[in-house]
Amino acid sequence: MILDPQFECEDQQRLLEKIIKPRLSSLFMRVYDQFSYYKWRFDEAGIRPEDDPLEVLAKLPFMTKRDYSMLEEDSMILADKRLFHVETTSGSTGRPKRRFQSMTDEINELRLAMRVLAGFDISKDDVVVFMDVGNPSIYIWFAKALEALGIKNTIYYGIQSDFNLSLRKLIKLNPNVLFTVPSLLARSYDTIKEMFGNNNDLKKIIYFGEKLDERFRKRIENELKVEIFTHYGGTETSTLGGECSAHDGIHIYNDYNFLNLVEPKIINETTQEGESAWTTMQIDIQPVIKYRMGDVICIDYSKCVCGRTSPRIKVIARTDDGFSIYGEKFYYDTFLDAVYSKLTETGFMQLVLSTEQKHDKLVIILPEKLKNKENDIMESLYHMNELEFFLEEKFITLELKFVPNSHFTSRKIPCIIDNRNYQ
């Protein structure tokens, strides 16, 4: 279902002139008055908030995670009595990030979440089960958006560290839609497959928060006969988009959020690639302008078969999903491909780097069910192009560690932990 066709199916040029440019201008004028950070940025770049909005965007520098923390104090003062909610996340730099939200934010963001969830075509009779570990707050918010769409049967199902045992009763809820994060899906997949492999009631799986490995996705679709959708967003930006039933990328909602690319690469007439930077036009208390969220994406401006004209993105990589060894860059996905070389195998993987006797050490943490494949995995890793040299010259030592599912207790597993002295 397309909830707001007047925006989602509008001619893109007309949308830019009628909606996007006025919204950008009003954002610039507002933030120039209200935020010392933005005033400083505008003044330094020699631009006025009332200048042509696309020119303003072209001249303003990209905003980093460090810049984001400079908004906090102004946002707190601005929120004052309108403060409705504060979201706190650990933040990748080790310093907690805070986002202040007003009731206007809550309503605007709920509307956009409704548009994204409407695109998943969940029926009013469906039972939607949120499967996760720990704090259910994000799901309460998804449940609100679903309820606003008339889907009332939503259940939060908390998983304990004994996965198999706590998952067993999930099937008794007869879910039609399962809503979860990819790392949890990978850890619980064997049990899920056992439970739902021959069950036709489960129709859809919706994931968010992390990237889902493309081969794992195909495997789930084939084995469970389900349709898979993703919700896309971030703490600082809230919802940004979602997949439609054409399953050819994530629609972004550019009447809400404007996208710039860092050093865009032209792929063809309608497609570009680069790191995404977002401008949130509908965020009230803590808006961002050209904010680098850390995703490298591919964007396609051609019209989708679902009828929406809004561009579609595919997330290619996270900028922080890598590490370097003596200047050579390695990516998490390359290791994942080497370890899980067959389509039929999948599961979690974590890379832990440390320094041992002045040398780098890489420990790859894997599920214990792969223990009998240890030699194959080692061989496959030793044949990774760039790694081979570093291993042979003993610049780095490699170790595999096999752990039970319960090894990870938090909701999201960090892909890479870098504990080296010199990074």
Ligand SMILES: [Zn+2]
């Ligand atoms: Zn579409």
